[in-house]
Amino acid sequence: MGPSADVVILTALPVEFQAVLALLHDRSTLVHPEGTRCVAGTLPGASGTIAVARIGAGNLGAAALSERVRQWLNPQALLFVGVAGGLKPSVALGDVIVPTKVHHLHPGKEAPGGFRARPAPGAVSHRLEQAAGTALCTETWHTWVPDDVRETWKGAGPRVHFEPVIAGEVVLNSSDTPLRTQIMSNYEDSLAIEMESAGVARAAALSEGLQILTLRGISDHADPDKRSDDASGSQHRASAHAAAAAAALICELLPDTDGRADSRSSRAIGPATDTDKPSSTDTEWVNALMAFGDMSKADFRQALLSDMGQVLGLPHAFMAAELPMARDHVREIVRRMNDYRDPLAAHMAVYTALEFARPDDAALERLGRLVP
Structure with missing residues (x-):
């Protein structure tokens, strides 16, 4: 029998991969015959095996590798965890977005009168979205956020939004471009923009029973301040928040009813990074x-x-x-x-x-x- 994982988490950037990896215990590496690597481990407070991979940016790669890990590891759920750019003032840096649907940015027709979008919304798993609603309805998921990140909070900490997102093959760092106008005209309900969820949603649509969901931390507002936001460590903080939300969701999906949570941890659930002072x-x-x-x-x-x-x-x-x-x-x-x-x-x-x-x-x- 080949390797398997109960939940697979895909990430695009190293900072996203590291944020998830820091939560896992008892880690080992799984290698696909074609070279794709996952780090498998356990999560305190959850049963089963969790595997995380870094696959790079873009919808095409996300679609292909979602299908690969589905066939290879046969997970019950596939999550994409990472960062995104906020599109509206109502979402703050560090907030977490759980998409209720995913718009694919690029399908459309360029006509004499301008670009005409041909929306191709991607569905997320109802089961996973509902589980996320339960897991993230209170601030208890904040306990998964490492102390060094929590110390940067200036208020009550990040909020969770259940709203649509848009995914395309583009990094948006301007608030005054034709693309921004196109997005707000055709996909006005989108709260954030990112680069992989449309591919993951497409892979799920073509697969029998693949359950998918995306969790994104807001690292910038897709405007000219993106570079300075990134330089301030916003991607590290947003990645940690998204990983923490994913951990809470996994514990909701795979509760450790046998009490096998790591007894070495000072909390029933929490990141693998110790929060107690070292001896x-x-x-x-x-x-x-x-x-x-x-x-x-x-x-x-x-x-x-x-x-x-x-x-x-x-x-x-x-x-x-x-x-x-x-x-x-x-x-x-x-x-x-x-x-x-x-x-x-x-x-x-x-x-x-x-x-x-x-x-x-x-x-x-x-x-x-x-x-x-």
Whole structure:
């Protein structure tokens, strides 16, 4: 029997992929014969297997890979989680949109009198949309948002909107263009614009029983401020909000009735990133690892995880979600070592990998004192 997953989550951008990956425990990598990769894992508070893939931007790729993962992993539900540009003042940066329908932007006819749209709305799963309505009707889903993101909130936190969206092969960063006018004329009910949901909806329409839903965090307002919004970290925050909403939805769909939620977590549900203060031992490990000068470099940390995987005999790198700040990533590495099925082996693996990579670094002696 081949691999399977109860829920598959597709993402377009690395920041979206990382936001979902940070929520999963017990991760492993699945590889399709044609090269498509998913990271599979578990979600505290939910039963079954969750798999997440990064597939790049665009409706065409989203349609093709939705069908691929349907045949490959046979999920009960397929979610697309990511960011979008808001089209109306009623939606704030960081808010989450659950589409009630998806308009495909480009179908139409260019006539002497101008462009005439030929709307091709994509349907979302009624079952998933209703489950999302239940899971997100209160602010309890906020507990899935990492603390570093919640600390940026200036008010009550993000809201959830159940409204149509529009999907096309274009990045819109102007409030005064013919395309903007066309959108507001033909698809006035759309609350946001993005680039993949039309493809996912089309794949669902052609598949027997594929249940799909999109969850999007608003990272900009599709206007000239998009670049500055992105530079402020808005995509990171919006991705974290969308991933948190997806996690709450999955727990609604696949409740862990057997009480198998990860007992190491301080909450019944919540992100894999610990919100409790690290123990003094964990802090010592983080400080000892950060003492290596190259640890501030993302490529060095990724090479370290690859070497740890080899030391442990894994078919992939040791899994620890990449985070924007070096110390946060190192803290995540330490947490994953503690959660590994053999924590002592994981601690020895990081020491062995650094002993090989930096044998003359004075920080190695400090790290060696922490190894049991």
